Amino acid sequence: MGAPLTLPELESLQATMNHALDAVRDEIKRNKLPELSNYATEPHPLDNPAFVCPSRLYEARRLALATIGQLKSLLQQPYxxxxxxxxxxxxxxxxxIFVKTGxxxxxxxHSTPPEGLHVQELQKQFDLDAVKLAVILRYLASQGWLHETREGVFALTRPALELRKGNNGRKWILTPGKPKVAQSLLTQITHPEWKYSRQPDQTAFQLANDTPLTLFAWMKQRPDELTQWASSVQSLGDAYHSAIINDFPWRRWDGRTFIDCGGGQGNLSISLSEILPTSFFVVQDLPEVMPIAQANIERRAPAAAHEGRIAHEPVNFFEVQPRVGENHVYLLRYILHDWPDHACIAILKNITRVAPPSARFVIIEVIxxxxxxxxxxxxLEETVTLDDLVSVPHHVALTPPAYIPANFGVTAKMSLALGVHMMGVFNALERSMREWKTLLGKAGLRVVHVHTLRGMxxxxxxxxxxAHAHVGHVGHIVGGKESH
Incomplete structure (x- = not known):
């Protein structure tokens, strides 16, 4: 096969954008979805994290956004x-300001007219200077959060609906601390004693808050901040929960026992219990999390809790795993990106040192x-295009075309930003596949398969x-049956 044709960058990106938008329109019609509009007063089905987005539509949106990012870099004046x-x-x-002022x-x-409110009206209600408020709201409008219907009059756009009370975006934005950590990053990476450190108590977080404590120890002394932080972490879990449930072949393991390590409130185990009716689940986390987990399990899965199919127990994953048995599945969702390599290896070795060869691990993280x-x-011979994804029943990842980065550029910004934040708070990072394989190998694990999900x-x-696997001791009782 001859060398692929290379188009000029602008011409190639234009063709990619047209192809991506055509696919988005086609998928919206094919799936009988409402038209997209920034000015809609209700969320679109695509905005709902529970919506299972068709694979072609998911990839077409991702490709369009990546192309927009490349075009902006190509066309924007560098200064x-x-x-x-x-x-x-x-x-x-x-x-x-937009959220915390109300x-x-x-x-x-609902009493707000469709055209929105004038900043003078907002000044009366909130005792905020209308002139200053207009500066802030117009800045937000330029980024799509508001629609300035006429000069000084602002109405919400569809993306801003995510900032309303009860939504995950609201939970995330209310969690403080990121600007302070960001301001201390330069000091962290140039610190004469810390610059090469991988310790979680030698980061920008300690510098920003003038404390020797790690984030977790610091928040333990501040219950309100701990609750808000837990809420923001849960919002991140909710964002990709549907993809985790739908894009991984869980049903082949029905009947196995699942150990949800650092499982928080137990939402992953609860959802899996609904599709794996003969499996048992144990949600493990620190003692202070257990009351929250118990209440959530009893509220969301009362039958499974009553039957003993979902249990919860206090376990520190820096100690040896107490649940051991044939065909156990150990779940670690959003755990390892909080920790530097040596801590991740310790966490995993506390399981692999006692797990039999039949055990399986599912590590849900950014790659x-x-x-x-x-x-x-x-x-070219392995390329997956949008045309290949028409009506595919399962998710298949798109191959980035010419001039589109391997990580789809700006669409990876959220995970990359979280990676910078993890570094500033824990001396941790988001890892590449090469880094994951190295880390997992040191912990006594072999990668069997990597499942691409419709999400970050x-x-x-x-x-x-x-060579590393052996049964450590007799298992505990799970759901009325002994795990062995």
Missing amino acids: EKVVEQSCAVYDTAALD VIDRLAD SKPNTTSASDRH VSAIECEPVA
Whole structure:
């Protein structure tokens, strides 16, 4: 096969954008979805994290957004890009003002007219300077959070609906601390004693808060902040919960016992119990989390809780795993990205040192890809295009076309930003597949398969390396049956 045709960058990106948008329109019609509009007063089905997005539509949206990012870098004047980036700290500040002053709630109120409210009216209600408020709201409008229907009059756009009370976006934005940590990152990476440290108590977090405590120890002394932080973490879990349940072949393991390590409130185990009716689940976390987990399990899965199919117990994953048995499945969702490599290896070894060869591990985390680009389509004989995804029953990942980064560029910004935050808070990171394989190998695990999900995360399926695996002791009683 000859070398692939290389188009000029602008021409290639234009063709990619047209192809992606055509696919989005086709999938909206094919799946009988409402038309997309920024000015809708209700969320679109695609905005619902529980919606199982058709694979082609998911990939077409991702491709369109990646292309927009590449086009912006191609066309934007570099000096303007510098200034815009340096002022990005005001994105968070403006959004904080929007939510914490109550302006978002007033604009979301049913009594608000469709055209929105004038800043003078907001000044009367909130005792905020209308001139200053207009500066902030117009800045947010330029980023799609508001629609300025006429000068000084602002109404919510569809994305802003995610900031209303009860929504996951609201939970995330109310969690404080990121700007303080960000301001201390430079000191962290240049610190004469800490610059090469991997310890979770030698980070920007300690510098920003003038404390020797790790984040977890610090929040344990501040119950209100711990509750808010837990809420934001749960919102991240909710965002990709549907993809985790639908894109991994869980049903082949019905009848096995699942150990949900660091399982928090137990939402993953609860959802899996609904599709695996003969399996047992144990949600493990720290003692202070157990009352929250128990209440959530009894509320969301009363039958399974009554039958003993879902149990909960206090376990510190830095101690040897107490639940051991043939065909156990150990779940670690959003656990390892909180910790540097040596801590992750310790966590995993506390399981692999006692797990038999029949055990399986499912590690749900971001797999960071490089931001490399090519002027031609990659591996032409293996390329997956949007046309290949028409009516496919299961999710298949798209191959990034010419001039689109391997990580789909701006669509990876959320995971990359979280990676920077993890570094600033825990000395942790989001890892590449090469880094994951190295880490898992040191913990006595072999990667069996990597499952791509419709979301930021992937599921890494592992098994113990035979030389490291052995049964440690007789198992505990789970759901009325002995796990052995």
